Amino acid sequence: QKEVEQNSGPLSVPEGAIASLNCTYSDRGSQSFFWYRQYSGKSPELIMFIYSNGDKEDGRFTAQLNKASQYVSLLIRDSQPSDSATYLCAHQDTNKLIFGTGTLLAVQP
């Protein structure tokens, strides 16, 4: 059973729109959650992490965590074609990260 679930996509949004990426997890004890961006053929790059329920904003990115619903999301405002990538959701399990399969985002110019 996968511990982190993501819709593989592709999620297609027009340039300037808000992209909403979602992730659910099964481990109720999970405390820390991460969003990584991975361009095709490249390695993952950390863009956001969140530990507390609620929203965390960083520039055009907002991470949202709802521990009761075991749900974490990433919003990208004013989406740009350069945001087109696979977005990986992960949670911390002791000293390692458990990743979802990723959602492919395509921002259409």
Place this chain on the structure above:
Amino acid sequence: GAGVSQTPSNKVTEKGKYVELRCDPISGHTALYWYRQSLGQGPEFLIYFQGTGAADDSGLPNDRFFAVRPEGSVSTLKIQRTERGDSAVYLCASSLETGRPYEQYFGPGTRLTVT
């Protein structure tokens, strides 16, 4: 400064052969992680080192896989009797401290193809 480096960037080998993949972490980083990423999947944890010792090797799929970090810096992932199912991108990451994986910096990966 220099990031995590991995060599080779690509490796093609025949089924049954032995391969070694190398990771050179960021200088001063004590924690080092190996992940494997298959096509269309997220990275899958293999093993993590704190210093020279393997603190968690629970992700290694079987005893054909082994990793070392003899001097607490460079690490080598070793795969014996390779199988076609071992084909994937092998990612290495390092961080300054343990218990803080959000500071993990990933290398560019080694793409392993077993024919």
